[in-house]
Amino acid sequence: MSFDDLTTRLRDFADARDxxxxxxxxxxxxxxxxxVGELTALFQWLTPEESAKAMDDPELKEKVLDxxxxxxIYLTRLVDVLxxxxxxxxxxxxxxxxxxxxxxxxxx
Amino acid sequence: MSFDDLTTRLRDFADARDxxxxxxxxxxxxxxxxxVGELTALFQWLTPEESAKAMDDPELKEKVLDxxxxxxIYLTRLVDVLxxxxxxxxxxxxxxxxxxxxxxxxxx
Amino acid sequence: MSFDDLTTRLRDFADARDxxxxxxxxxxxxxxxxxVGELTALFQWLTPEESAKAMDDPELKEKVLDxxxxxxIYLTRLVDVLxxxxxxxxxxxxxxxxxxxxxxxxxx
Amino acid sequence: MSFDDLTTRLRDFADARDxxxxxxxxxxxxxxxxxVGELTALFQWLTPEESAKAMDDPELKEKVLDxxxxxxIYLTRLVDVLxxxxxxxxxxxxxxxxxxxxxxxxxx
Numbered sequence: 001m002s003f004d005d006l007t008t009r010l011r012d013f014a015d016a017r018d019x020x021x022x023x024x025x026x027x028x029x030x031x032x033x034x035x036v037g038e039l040t041a042l043f044q045w046l047t048p049e050e051s052a053k054a055m056d057d058p059e060l061k062e063k064v065l066d067x068x069x070x071x072x073i074y075l076t077r078l079v080d081v082l083x084x085x086x087x088x089x090x091x092x093x094x095x096x097x098x099x100x101x102x103x104x105x106x107x108x
Numbered sequence: 109m110s111f112d113d114l115t116t117r118l119r120d121f122a123d124a125r126d127x128x129x130x131x132x133x134x135x136x137x138x139x140x141x142x143x144v145g146e147l148t149a150l151f152q153w154l155t156p157e158e159s160a161k162a163m164d165d166p167e168l169k170e171k172v173l174d175x176x177x178x179x180x181i182y183l184t185r186l187v188d189v190l191x192x193x194x195x196x197x198x199x200x201x202x203x204x205x206x207x208x209x210x211x212x213x214x215x216x
Numbered sequence: 217m218s219f220d221d222l223t224t225r226l227r228d229f230a231d232a233r234d235x236x237x238x239x240x241x242x243x244x245x246x247x248x249x250x251x252v253g254e255l256t257a258l259f260q261w262l263t264p265e266e267s268a269k270a271m272d273d274p275e276l277k278e279k280v281l282d283x284x285x286x287x288x289i290y291l292t293r294l295v296d297v298l299x300x301x302x303x304x305x306x307x308x309x310x311x312x313x314x315x316x317x318x319x320x321x322x323x324x
Numbered sequence: 325m326s327f328d329d330l331t332t333r334l335r336d337f338a339d340a341r342d343x344x345x346x347x348x349x350x351x352x353x354x355x356x357x358x359x360v361g362e363l364t365a366l367f368q369w370l371t372p373e374e375s376a377k378a379m380d381d382p383e384l385k386e387k388v389l390d391x392x393x394x395x396x397i398y399l400t401r402l403v404d405v406l407x408x409x410x411x412x413x414x415x416x417x418x419x420x421x422x423x424x425x426x427x428x429x430x431x432x
Contacts, residue, residue: 264348
């Protein structure tokens with residue numbers, strides 16, 4: 001399944017529940033932010049080294065999967081209601097970053 | 109271009125700059141959270157109605173494109189270092205949400 | 217009770233539980249961010265007008281009190297471990313804002 | 325100067341600029357969240373150990389002072405428009421935490 005399928009599924013999900021009037025960009029940005037807060041809470045007391053092994057803990061793994069999904073779901077809804085092609089926007093941003101932060105390996 | 113291409117491009121980008129040691133899950137969650145904060149700031153004083161027309165303002169549109177890309181970039185890096193299949197995690201979460209919030213249209 | 221009493225009480229609370237080694241600035245910023253996420257979630261689907269009446273709903277009021285307290289608690293711990301005088305930092309910042317955004321009433 | 329003085333000063337500041345109609349709880353929560361995002365960005369690539377020495381770096385210190393002030397300013401405005409006594413709410417919350425997480429030193 002692709003990112004486009006996900007977008008369509010989430011649009012249908014909101015539509016079938018009459019949630020579209022809640023899904024203004026302002027509200028969706030807040031929902032995205034709330035979910036990122038929940039994701040942050042899972043990592044707040046871990047050292048960076050412990051965080052790198054987070055998925056080895058089955059209970060924590062389940063929570064992380066749940067929260068990254070929630071973050072992605074609201075981000076997907078947000079860009080859908082904004083009419084943004086997210087993958088294209090990312091590549092355009094990476095192109096700009098490429099110019100801002102030239103890679104060492106591109107040095108003569 | 110697909111989500112998988114984006115993942116690979118971002119991994120190569122970090123690798124070419126020796127940034128991988130910065131990219132622990134803990135740090136990437138913070139970076140994601142910081143970018144969501146910048147996105148939030150773009151919408152904080154708008155009414156929900158104004159937020160729905162955000163992309164009609166060329167200057168604001170450019171900033172929104174920039175920030176949603178940054179959010180997606182750090183989310184993509186995060187799930188890559190965690191070894192999570194994000195699209196699959198989203199569909200699994202929507203399956204659970206489907207059971208939690210049955211659609212009106214599924215009523216008898 | 218004052219802000220200084222709160223700082224001392226929270227320091228003693230952390231000390232009595234041997235939590236001080238968790239309370240690095242990095243971790244406390246994440247904890248603060250996580251709590252702001254929970255606060256955000258309480259307001260995400262409300263209109264601005266509904267949000268202005270949030271405290272009229274006893275159940276929501278209790279949650280809001282809980283979350284603003286959590287935000288303030290982690291902010292207080294953070295500035296304590298950083299050695300920042302928060303009230304002074306606020307007044308210094310408002311002084312700068314005063315120059316950046318002159319009040320209409322100060323117009324000739 | 326006290327927390328109460330800060331509340332009054334910020335209320336007057338918003339009033340003198342006719343900003344009060346922007347300062348709904350929903351908008352202020354977003355502004356708070358945006359500022360916490362900026363604070364988070366200052367610490368995202370630091371190790372916990374480096375974060376503990378953040379104030380030794382004069383340039384970083386200035387940014388941290390600026391961001392913790394912004395966070396406190398929006399939190400202060402938020403609780404003012406909500407009619408919440410923040411210091412009291414904090415002590416009530418710590419009372420509840422005291423019961424949830426008994427201190428080792430209080431053991432018989």
